[in-house]
Structure formats: C-alpha cells, structure tokens
Amino acid sequence: MIKLTINGKTVEIEEGATIMEAAAKAGIKIPSLCHLKDVHTYGSCRICVVEVDGMKNLQASCIVRARDGMVVHTNSPKVRAARKVLYELLLSDHPKDCLSCNRNQNCELQELGYELGITETRLEGERSECSVDISPSITRDTSKCILCRRCVTVCNEIQHVGAIQAQNRGFDTVISPAMGLPLNSTACAMCGQCTVVCPTGALQETDGLSRVWKALGDPGKRVVVQVAPAVRAALGEEFGLPCGTPVTGKMASALHELGFDDVFDTLFSADLTIIEEGTELLHRLFAVLTGGDAVLPMITSCSPGWIKHIEHQFPEELDHLSTCKSPHTMMGAVVKSFYADRLSMDPRDLYVVSVMPCTAKKYEIERGEMEVDGTRDVDAVLTTRELARMIKSAGIDFVNLPEGSFDAPLGLSTGAADIFGVTGGVMEAALRTVYELVTGRELPFEGLHVTPIVGLEQIKTASFVIEDTLLEYKHLEGVEVKVAVTSGLEGASMLMREVADGTSPYHFIEVMGCPGGCIAGGGQPRPKEDDFRKKRAAALYSEDEHKPLRKSHENPDLMKLYEEFLGEPGGHLAHKLLHTHYVK
Ligand code: HC1
Numbered sequence: 001m002i003k004l005t006i007n008g009k010t011v012e013i014e015e016g017a018t019i020m021e022a023a024a025k026a027g028i029k030i031p032s033l034c035h036l037k038d039v040h041t042y043g044s045c046r047i048c049v050v051e052v053d054g055m056k057n058l059q060a061s062c063i064v065r066a067r068d069g070m071v072v073h074t075n076s077p078k079v080r081a082a083r084k085v086l087y088e089l090l091l092s093d094h095p096k097d098c099l100s101c102n103r104n105q106n107c108e109l110q111e112l113g114y115e116l117g118i119t120e121t122r123l124e125g126e127r128s129e130c131s132v133d134i135s136p137s138i139t140r141d142t143s144k145c146i147l148c149r150r151c152v153t154v155c156n157e158i159q160h161v162g163a164i165q166a167q168n169r170g171f172d173t174v175i176s177p178a179m180g181l182p183l184n185s186t187a188c189a190m191c192g193q194c195t196v197v198c199p200t201g202a203l204q205e206t207d208g209l210s211r212v213w214k215a216l217g218d219p220g221k222r223v224v225v226q227v228a229p230a231v232r233a234a235l236g237e238e239f240g241l242p243c244g245t246p247v248t249g250k251m252a253s254a255l256h257e258l259g260f261d262d263v264f265d266t267l268f269s270a271d272l273t274i275i276e277e278g279t280e281l282l283h284r285l286f287a288v289l290t291g292g293d294a295v296l297p298m299i300t301s302c303s304p305g306w307i308k309h310i311e312h313q314f315p316e317e318l319d320h321l322s323t324c325k326s327p328h329t330m331m332g333a334v335v336k337s338f339y340a341d342r343l344s345m346d347p348r349d350l351y352v353v354s355v356m357p358c359t360a361k362k363y364e365i366e367r368g369e370m371e372v373d374g375t376r377d378v379d380a381v382l383t384t385r386e387l388a389r390m391i392k393s394a395g396i397d398f399v400n401l402p403e404g405s406f407d408a409p410l411g412l413s414t415g416a417a418d419i420f421g422v423t424g425g426v427m428e429a430a431l432r433t434v435y436e437l438v439t440g441r442e443l444p445f446e447g448l449h450v451t452p453i454v455g456l457e458q459i460k461t462a463s464f465v466i467e468d469t470l471l472e473y474k475h476l477e478g479v480e481v482k483v484a485v486t487s488g489l490e491g492a493s494m495l496m497r498e499v500a501d502g503t504s505p506y507h508f509i510e511v512m513g514c515p516g517g518c519i520a521g522g523g524q525p526r527p528k529e530d531d532f533r534k535k536r537a538a539a540l541y542s543e544d545e546h547k548p549l550r551k552s553h554e555n556p557d558l559m560k561l562y563e564e565f566l567g568e569p570g571g572h573l574a575h576k577l578l579h580t581h582y583v584k
Contacts (some may be wrong), residue, residue: 004070011066019061019072020048030074031083031112033090033199034148035062037530039157042149046086047112050074058082084116092123094200095143101201102389106526108199109146128171134206135183136363137190137522142174145202151175151194158515160490161309163188175202184363187312189489191305191513192359192383192522205359205523208382209390215351215379216259222343223351225260226331226410227251229267230357230421230518231384233539237525238388239398244535246543249403254391255355256404262339265406266354267413269331270420270429272561273302274552276578277324278434279570281508282473289475295319297484297499297506300426302326304364305513305522307582309489314496315584320509323579325377327420328354328361329370332377333577334410338565342409352378355387357421357521360513369580383523412557415544422537423487423517424453424460427510431483432551438466438473448550449541456516456533458491459484461506483508488515 001012004022011026020030034045041062049058053071058079061072073079090109098104130143149166152175156162163186167176177186195203215223236247255263280298287294301307301322310317325333332354336347354361358381364370365378382390391398405411416432419425428450435443444464445451452462463482466473484506486495492511498504514521519536529535544550552558566574 002066002068004066004068004072006072007074013066017066019050019052019059019064019066019070022066023050023061023072023074028074030061031115032062033108033112033146034150036150036153036197039153041153045090045146045148047083049079049082049086051076051079080116084118087112087116087118088121088123090146091118091121092125093128094146096121101144102204103201107201126171128174131180133176133182135188135190136366137206137359138183138188138192138195139204139206140176140183141202141204142176144200145175146200147173147175148199149175150197150199151203154193154197155188158490159189159191159193159488160493161187161189161191164194187309189305189309189312189513190360190363190522191489193514195359195522196524196526205383205386206362207386208362208380209386211380212353212382212390215353218351221349221351222261222345223259223353224262224264224335224339225255225353225355226264226266226269226328227255227355228328228357228421228518229270229418229425229540230521230524230536231355231387232543233421233519233536234357234524235384235388237528238385239391241399243527243529243532244539246539247398248543249405250398250401252406253401253404254396254398257396257401258390258394260353262407262410263404264331264335264410265413266328266331267417267420268406268410268555268558269327269334270417271414271552271555271558272330272334272578273324273327273420273426274416274429274433275558275562275569276330276574277322278430278437278552280322280324281430281434282438283570285479285507286475289479297504297509298322299499299509300511301582302420302426303358303360303511303513303518305358305360306489306492306511308360308363309492309513310496311582311584313493314500317496317499318582318584320499321582323575323581325370325578325580326361326364328356329364329377330578331410332365332370332379333372334561336375336377337372337577338561339410341565347375351380353380353382354378355382355384357384357518357524358514359383359522361523369582372577384521385523385525388525409557409561412555413547414552414555415547415550416552418540418543418547421518422540423456423512424450424485424510425517425540426512427453427483427485427508429552430508433553435466436551437553438469438476440470447545453483453485453510454541456537458488458515459486459494461485481508482506483510485510487512487517489513
C-alpha cells in the first residue's frame with residue numbers, strides 16, 4: 001500500500017492505482033470525458049488534469065500512477081483554469097446545438113460545462129469537416145465527436161471487433177471506419193456498446209421513434225408491442241429508480257397508456273424459442289450419436305450482433321448456428337400469422353414494434369431472413385432508451401403507474417424466459433426443459449439454477465451425465481453433456497477458434513453479443529454505477545424465482561398455440577415461421 005495526500009486528505013491505496021482512483025477512494029470526483037473503468041485509457045481529453053507538488057506540468061490523473069508521499073490538488077485555481085480552457089477548446093469545434101440534440105440533458109459534455117461554470121463561448125475557431133453516417137442500428141454524427149476515443153476502446157479492447165479507429169492526424173483526426181467507409185459496410189456487429197460510452201450525441205441508436213409515433217397515429221394500423229426480457233431490469237433507471245429495480249408491471253401500464261393496441265411479451269416467444277431450440281438440439285444429438293449427419297456444437301442464434309460477428313469472422317461455421325430465429329422475430333411471425341387469423345385481419349395491417357435493449361435488433365429486422373411470404377416479422381425496434389424518451393414525451397408519470405400486465409394470448413411467460421436477458425440464461429432455460437423431456441425429472445441443480453454458468457465471467461462451462469432416460473431417449477443414456485456460455489464478442493471468438501479447428505468439446509454453446517448479455521445491451525440506459533450488470537442480472541433472476549411457472553414447457557398458453565396452430569415443435573409450420581438458415 002502507498003499513502004498520498006489529495007486536497008489535504010490522506011489516502012491509502014494499492015501500488016499501481018492511478019491518481020484518479022486514489023481520489024475516488026477519498027470521495028473526490030475528478031471529471032473526465034474519456035476515462036473508462038478497468039480498461040486501457042488514452043488520457044485524450046485531459047479534463048482530469050491535477051496539480052502535483054514538485055511537478056512542473058499538470059498531470060492527467062486517469063493515467064498517471066499515484067506514488068507514495070505525493071501531494072495532489074484536484075481543485076486548485078491552476079487546475080480549474082486549465083480545465084476551463086480545455087473545455088472551451090472542445091467547444092470551439094462543437095455544433096452547440098444542445099436544444100435539438102437527442103442527448104440534451106443527458107450529455108456529459110453539457111453537464112461538465114455546467115460544473116465548470118461555463119457561461120459564454122469565448123473561443124470560436126475553425127470547424128473540422130463533418131459527416132453523418134446512418135446505419136440501420138447506429139447513427140454517427142462526427143460534428144458532435146470530441147475525439148475522446150471511448151468508442152475506439154470498447155470496439156477494439158472490449159469487443160475486439162476493431163470497426164472504428166482514429167483516422168488522419170491533428171486537426172483532421174476523425175473517429176471512423178477505415179477509409180471513411182460507412183459503418184454498415186464494415187465488420188461492425190451493430191452491438192451499440194459505442195453508443196453507451198459516447199459522452200455526447202456523436203454515436204446514438206438510429207431513430208425508431210418517428211415511425212412508431214406515425215404508426216400509432218394511423219387509424220388503419222393495429223399496433224402491437226412486445227418487450228424484451230432485459231428492458232424490465234433497466235428501464236426504471238431512466239426514471240430515477242435504483243439500478244436493479246424490476247419494472248415489469250409499470251412498463252406494461254406505460255405501453256397501454258401510450259396507446260399500443262396489444263401489449264405482448266417477448267418472454268412468451270422466449271419460451272417458444274426454448275421449445276424449438278430444445279427440439280433442434282435433441283435432433284442434432286440423436287443424429288450425431290446414431291452416426292447420422294448433423295453439426296455440433298449447436299450455438300444459440302438469438303443475438304443479432306453475434307450473428308453478424310460470426311458471419312464476418314467465421315463464415316465457414318454458420319451451420320453451427322441454431323436455425324431458430326430470435327424470440328422477438330418469432331413473436332412477430334406469430335402475430336402476423338396466428339394472431340392475424342384470430343382477428344381475421346390482413347397481416348399487413350398489423351404493425352409490430354419490439355422494445356429491445358439492443359441496437360443490433362434494428363438491423364436484424366431488416367435482414368431478408370426475417371420475413372415470411374414477403375411480410376416482415378417486425379416493423380420497428382425501439383431501444384430501452386427510446387422507450388423511456390417516449391414515455392417522458394407522453395407526460396406519463398412512470399414511477400407512480402399501477403402494476404399492469406401483458407395481454408393474452410401472447411403475454412404469459414415462465415421464469416425461464418426472464419433469464420434470457422442475462423448471460424447463461426438461455427442455456428439454463430434450455431437445460432431446464434431438455435433435461436426434463438429426456439429424463440422425466442427436474443434438472444438436478446438447486447433452485448433450477450445451473451450454478452457453473454451463472455455469473456458474469458467471460459467464459460463459463462458446465463457438464464453433467466444423463467442417467468436413466470425415458471424410453472424414447474435411450475440413445476442419450478450415459479452421455480456427458482458439455483455446454484459453454486460466453487458474452488461479448490471477444491469470448492465468442494475464443495470459443496469459435498476451437499470450433500473452427502475441430503477441438504471444441506461442447507455440445508451446445510450460448511453466445512450473447514454484449515458483455516453480461518442483454519442486460520448490458522447497446523440500447524440500455526447509460527449506467528451510473530460500476531456494478532450495474534450484477535444488479536440488473538439479480539433483477540431478472542428475482543423475476544424468475546417469483547414466477548409460479550419456471551420452465552418453458554409449462555407455459556399453458558404456449559402449449560395451446562402448438563395444439564391450435566403450430567402443430568409439432570420443429571414441424572412444418574414451425575419451420576416456416578420460426579426458423580431460418582444463415583448462409584455465407
Ligand atoms: Fe435479448 Fe432475446 S434475450 S436477444 O438477449 O433472445 O436484445 O433482453 O430480446 O429476441 O427474449 C436482447 C434481451 C431479447 C430476443 C429474448
């Protein structure tokens with residue numbers, strides 16, 4: 001441990017910590033526009049400068065290490081003056097269009113200006129050349145970019161995708177894909193992690209609100225909304241509720257108040273996914289064990305960022321992907337077939353909106369695979385942040401809303417579906433059903449939680465031996481089933497390298513594109529605390545544990561859907577509506 005003095009306070013901290021970390025330990029906040037916790041920082045914005053006794057120049061506290069005996073001043077006149085000039089220089093090349101910017105009142109640059117007491121624009125200089133790049137998921141407006149490089153850090157050092165970098169030098173520097181290509185023509189997975197860390201409006205989700213408001217105002221449309229699992233674990237944060245507060249009931253009430261005709265739950269179709277994916281896994285296992293033709297490991301296919309990543313990085317391995325569409329596109333297909341039939345409506349008059357924690361879902365719905373007989377499964381995707389904005393602009397008092405519920409016939413779900421939103425959840429949900437189908441007994445883990453794959457580690461694995469199967473599954477008796485789970489694209493690439501070189505020992509792999517799973521998706525509220533993943537995950541596990549039904553095959557409305565409409569799991573109609581093939 002070392003000891004230093006910051007603003008007259010003595011702080012003890014481990015050797016190797018930065019001055020900024022030492023200050024945080026002493027309860028002193030040092031502002032920064034580029035710092036990201038636990039990853040390499042460039043120290044590019046310099047807003048975090050501090051004065052250190054005995055050192056001539058101001059020091060960037062996010063990269064300079066604290067040393068024993070150091071005396072630091074974070075708020076001296078020299079520091080304050082320097083921060084102000086640094087800020088004004090950033091502002092001199094910024095559009096200052098706060099009133100018409102989506103990040104108004106939610107912008108770190110704006111907030112810092114207030115904290116620094118900026119009351120006038122003193123410096124007006126040359127403006128750099130700017131452009132706007134609109135992909136289906138992400139909109140990049142370089143005029144608002146302050147070159148902090150947080151997006152470069154998440155893209156390169158957390159997701160290991162490398163779609164964006166600093167291009168050119170000096171005043172011509174721009175954060176962009178190589179050669180100024182549009183994002184949509186690069187290996188960008190559309191995960192949107194860059195939009196979460198961007199301190200300004202330079203990187204945002206591509207607008208989905210305009211078309212949803214338009215559909216809601218169209219008397220010729222019946223507008224159906226569905227909500228992803230992870231949204232309920234984070235939406236409350238946008239309304240000042242503590243991180244990790246589940247807001248399922250209030251969210252359903254808000255969606256009714258917004259005027260959606262049907263408020264359905266993506267959890268229903270997550271249960272549906274488990275039945276289809278579980279059936280597919282059993283078919284593949286049977287084929288492989290009896291010398292037939294099938295590809296293992298099977299890999300989950302519900303995360304569109306992950307699908308885009310495997311297409312770019314491992315195009316030879318696409319047969320490993322489950323043929324299941326993602327739950328929200330399955331829901332769209334069911335709404336426009338089963339529900340349209342039930343209402344005797346033309347599916348083209350139904351407008352399906354998905355509220356998702358994910359920016360990649362915006363791109364996913366535009367893929368050619370996500371339609372049936374020329375009708376799109378889903379018409380619009382809103383992120384959790386966009387839904388919050390919609391609720392605010394409709395003047396709804398979210399916090400005081402009553403606990404509402406989802407509508408029948410596509411609103412009932414089991415706890416297995418809640419945990420889809422957290423890394424390991426899809427695998428656990430699948431195992432709860434598959435194990436019971438094969439053995440006639442409950443999964444032998446306490447509380448139905450497959451503990452080795454619960455948690456936020458990058459790669460988790462589990463294995464168990466199937467004993468005493470029901471007669472029709474005798475071929476599986478004695479088989480040791482091996483599974484792996486990862487979240488974030490770096491972990492996905494690690495597991496895929498094993499798959500590609502034929503050494504993967506697993507039968508089934510779950511991959512989610514964002515670290516932690518959808519709870520930390522690119523469309524979620526920008527977190528204010530370090531352990532937000534843990535808290536949001538706990539919210540979903542608690543939703544699961546409090547449900548009367550916790551296994552997908554126990555969902556009575558889902559079983560009715562099979563009996564009355566779909567027929568057999570994995571059957572002809574199910575395949576037509578709910579499955580697809582990704583090809584090179
Ligand atoms: Fe997800 Fe999914 S869980 S992909 O992580 O399979 O986005 O929440 O909606 O479709 O159900 C995201 C979350 C989500 C789908 C489901």
